[in-house]
Amino acid sequence: MHPKEAKRQRTGTGRIARAGLVDSEILVGIDFTKNERLCQLLSDPEYFPVLLYPGEDAWNVEKSGFKETIGKKRVLAIIIDSTWFCSKKMLRFSTNVTSLPKLSFSGKYKSIFTFKREPSEECVSTIETCYYLIKEFQQAGIVDATINPEGLMDAFKEMIKFQLQKENDRIDGKLPNSHASDFKYTRKKEIPQFNKTVLEQ
Numbered sequence: 001m002h003p004k005e006a007k008r009q010r011t012g013t014g015r016i017a018r019a020g021l022v023d024s025e026i027l028v029g030i031d032f033t034k035n036e037r038l039c040q041l042l043s044d045p046e047y048f049p050v051l052l053y054p055g056e057d058a059w060n061v062e063k064s065g066f067k068e069t070i071g072k073k074r075v076l077a078i079i080i081d082s083t084w085f086c087s088k089k090m091l092r093f094s095t096n097v098t099s100l101p102k103l104s105f106s107g108k109y110k111s112i113f114t115f116k117r118e119p120s121e122e123c124v125s126t127i128e129t130c131y132y133l134i135k136e137f138q139q140a141g142i143v144d145a146t147i148n149p150e151g152l153m154d155a156f157k158e159m160i161k162f163q164l165q166k167e168n169d170r171i172d173g174k175l176p177n178s179h180a181s182d183f184k185y186t187r188k189k190e191i192p193q194f195n196k197t198v199l200e201q
Contacts, residue, residue: 001028002082002090013113013127013156014081020152021130026081031093038078042096047076050103052129053091058102061140075142077103077133081126105132112192113160127156157194164189 001014006028018024025037032038042049048070050059059066078097080087091098109132111124124132131152137143168188170177 001026002030002080002086003028004086005082011159012081013125013159014079016155016159017127017130017152020127020155024130030090032090033094033096039096041076042100044076046074048073049076049078049100051097051100052077052079052104052133053102054104055102058104060104060106061136061142062106067140067142070142075137079126079129084123103133106136107132112157112194125156127152131156157192161191161194164191 005012005014006026014026018026027035027038029035041047059069061067078100080090082090109124109128111128113125113128131149134143134147134149134152138145138147166175168191169175171186171188
C-alpha cells in the first residue's frame with residue numbers, strides 16, 4: 001500500500017479486503033526492495049509469489065501449465081494498493097516485486113465502484129481484485145471451492161451505498177459541503193440496491 005493510500009483512505013478497499021481475508025497483510029511503503037517482511041515472504045519456499053498486474057506476459061488460471069508450475073506451493077499474491085500513477089512509481093523502485101511472475105485475470109470484469117474515476121472500465125478496486133482472484137482460483141481447482149468470498153463484495157457494496165448516501169446528505173445540507181459551488185458535486189447520486197449474499201448455515 002502506498003503511504004498516501006494508507007494515510008488518506010482509512011476505510012479504503014485495501015483495508016476492507018484485509019479485514020475479510022485470512023492470512024493477508026498490508027505492507028506500507030514505496031520501495032520494497034529492503035522491506036524485511038516482504039523479503040522474508042518472497043524467500044519462503046512454501047510460497048509461489050506472483051504480482052497481480054496486467055500484461056501480455058502475465059499468467060492466468062487458464063494458461064496451460066500454471067497449476068502445474070505452482071505445484072504444492074501456496075500462491076502468494078502481491079497486490080499493489082494505490083492509484084495507477086503512484087503504483088508505477090512503487091513498481092519502478094521495487095525491483096524485487098517487478099521481477100516476480102505476473103498474474104492477471106482470465107475473465108473480463110467491470111468495477112461496481114462507479115463513483116470513483118478509473119483510467120479505464122476494466123480497472124477494478126483492490127477488494128474486487130481479491131474477490132475475482134479467489135473465484136477464478138476456485139474454478140481452476142487451486143482454492144477450496146467451499147470457501148465463500150462473498151463477504152468481501154457484501155462489505156464493498158455496503159461501503160459504496162454508505163459513501164453515496166453521505167454525498168447526498170451533503171447536497172441536502174445535512175452535512176458540511178465544501179463543493180457547494182461545483183456542479184459536479186451538486187447532483188444527487190442514485191444509490192444502487194445490491195442483492196446481498198445469503199450464506200447457508
